[in-house]
Amino acid sequence: ELSPAVSFALRLSLYCVLCVMGSLLAAPACLLLNGGRTVRNMRIIKNVVKTFKYFFGLKFEVKGLENFEVEGPAIIVSNHQSILDMMGLMEVLPDNCVQVGKKELMYTGFVGLIMYLGGVIFINRKSTTSAKMVMSEVAKTMVAENVKVWVYPEGTRNCTGDFLPFKKGAFHLAIQAQVPVIPVVYSSFTSFYNPKKKLFTSGKIKVEVLAPIETKGLTSDDVSDLTDRCYHTMRETFFMLSGRPSEAKDSS
Numbered sequence: 001e002l003s004p005a006v007s008f009a010l011r012l013s014l015y016c017v018l019c020v021m022g023s024l025l026a027a028p029a030c031l032l033l034n035g036g037r038t039v040r041n042m043r044i045i046k047n048v049v050k051t052f053k054y055f056f057g058l059k060f061e062v063k064g065l066e067n068f069e070v071e072g073p074a075i076i077v078s079n080h081q082s083i084l085d086m087m088g089l090m091e092v093l094p095d096n097c098v099q100v101g102k103k104e105l106m107y108t109g110f111v112g113l114i115m116y117l118g119g120v121i122f123i124n125r126k127s128t129t130s131a132k133m134v135m136s137e138v139a140k141t142m143v144a145e146n147v148k149v150w151v152y153p154e155g156t157r158n159c160t161g162d163f164l165p166f167k168k169g170a171f172h173l174a175i176q177a178q179v180p181v182i183p184v185v186y187s188s189f190t191s192f193y194n195p196k197k198k199l200f201t202s203g204k205i206k207v208e209v210l211a212p213i214e215t216k217g218l219t220s221d222d223v224s225d226l227t228d229r230c231y232h233t234m235r236e237t238f239f240m241l242s243g244r245p246s247e248a249k250d251s252s
């Protein structure tokens, strides 16, 4: 038996190797089949990434996939615990959906290349003005091109077993484009993955796609309310899926 710390390092290294090799494999396929940067490449990327879970003994239990079947574009928001989230993302990713990511990810070699080819929208988190400009451009193109956009509203990875406060960008975007918000919640990883404790074992992740929240008729005045509503609904679902009592329940 390997010690947990050695096992942690090996398994995380394997994840990185899989990501790089997967990207090496998928990039030519993306270029040959679809000719360049397009959301259609996400199907190829998704099929490659969906095999990764078997290497780590991870199981996904998904509920509510039918909630993705909205007419036209939407903003999908979900909690962000770790770089492993990429597997959970690809497990449920609907067609025609791109993600918002920090621009540093573009410079990770082949992995950055595959994100670029898949149509990932890169934002500069150090410049609010430029991030907002990119996002309002997205509000226009997502409607014109019938694309869904996946945003991690916590804005950074957070594996503490609770949520960080939500940033409002995703909700501005939904209201500007007048498209529904579809929340997706992943149960806590803390029982099988904890980088601080050097823990990474096999495990089960519960995923729930929640009912779409309409934004038709809402204005910029409603952004805070919409953000709060999503935050509370998702956090309550998170505690429920993670098998812990909900604080939110007590107060409502």
Ligand SMILES: CCCCCC/C=C\CCCCCCCCCC(=O)SCCNC(=O)CCNC(=O)[C@H](O)C(C)(C)COP(=O)(O)OP(=O)(O)OC[C@H]1O[C@@H](n2cnc3c(N)ncnc32)[C@H](O)[C@@H]1OP(=O)(O)O
Binding pocket: 018, 019, 020, 021, 022, 023, 026, 044, 045, 046, 048, 049, 080, 086, 099, 100, 101, 102, 105, 111, 114, 115, 118, 120, 123, 125, 126, 127, 128, 129, 131, 132, 135, 136, 151, 152, 153, 154, 155, 156, 157, 167, 168, 169, 170, 172, 173
């Ligand atoms: C084949 C094998 C392959 C293997 C590898 C494959 C790899 C990949 C395949 C693809 C997978 C890709 C996965 C990518 C995942 C990446 C995840 C990330 O990188 S998460 C980090 C980046 N994402 C985010 O940060 C999104 C969430 N953040 C926001 O929404 C933010 O609000 C912001 C970024 C837009 C701005 O942030 P910040 O500068 O911190 O400022 P704020 O405090 O949030 O806002 C300041 C005020 O501005 C208002 N605001 C925000 N947005 C808008 C807007 N669009 N219009 C108008 N106003 C806006 C906001 O409300 C604030 O005002 P206030 O008065 O305080 O309300």
Ligand SMILES: CCCCCCCC/C=C\CCCCCCCC(=O)OC[C@@H](O)COP(=O)(O)O
Binding pocket: 015, 016, 017, 019, 020, 082, 083, 084, 085, 086, 101, 102, 105, 107, 108, 109, 111, 155, 156, 157, 158
């Ligand atoms: C030439 C450079 C070579 C570098 C090679 C790097 C290879 C990287 C390999 C595997 C990494 C897998 C990346 C999967 C994508 C997951 C994206 C992600 O989850 O990014 C974190 C980001 O959301 C939040 O950032 P912070 O938590 O604020 O930080």
